[in-house]
Amino acid sequence: MFTLNPNSGIPIYRQLMEQVRRMVSSGQLQPGNELPSVRELAVNHAVNPMTISKAYSMLEAEGLLDRQRGKAMTIALQHKSKESKSARLERLQPAIDHLVMAAHQLELSPDEVVKVLRQAMDKQGE
Amino acid sequence: MFTLNPNSGIPIYRQLMEQVRRMVSSGQLQPGNELPSVRELAVNHAVNPMTISKAYSMLEAEGLLDRQRGKAMTIALQHKSKESKSARLERLQPAIDHLVMAAHQLELSPDEVVKVLRQAMDKQGE
């Protein structure tokens, strides 16, 4: 469900927070939906449960998640179920900017970058 | 010359290492070229000199940089001046992969992503 890379340099709990935010933004996670349990995610990704819990707690502090004792975390009910396309494009912007910077430093043209991007995006189911 | 973001989560010295590697890969930095001084970069980016030095030292350990006492770091002479397009595309791949993941989670289509990517890339000089 999530992609956590322990070697990317980005803290694991931040990777998870970003991905939950994005899936809520798109509506793949809807208000009321339960998130995977802390222990399940921890085992699946070979990570300490407290690392997952830290991400969940911070998302709750943001108001994105609801917490009920003894139950799984859920997407906060008062949250808009799907953001506009422009809002989602804004969330994409950091990844765009990073790619553009890398492409310029590598002296790769827009056409070349777009080509490999389309190849990567078309591999939907794999 | 470089773009260092202290809030990205990625360690500053790793950001710098990646960018030097890319600019050598493209030939924007050629064998024998001098890098900006540690102190200059540190001041420009409001960062500790030792953080820059750490990046330089690790790149020297990789064989990418040459070091002469009392002089600026230079791009290693025995380094191929420009990598092939396929090698540069490989270096771009992590940024592509990250963008693709984000786009899927945001449920943005290839066309939508390509559109904003082209807009961002066409802002060459600003």
Add this chain to the structure above:
DNA sequence: CCTTGTGTATTAATACAATAATACACTAAT
């Protein structure tokens, strides 16, 4: 009731990233 499953608090330990303030060895130009 009891068991299993929620998230979380606690304490300790480890590792890493970054800063700060000095100091050193060296080069190059004045």
Add this chain to the structure above:
DNA sequence: ATTAGTGTATTATTGTATTAATACACAAGG
């Protein structure tokens, strides 16, 4: 020779990320 400019080593300190091992309070189902 002096000065300014290289990178680097050193020591100390701070903050953060992560792991580990327990333990707690609660919910839900048998």
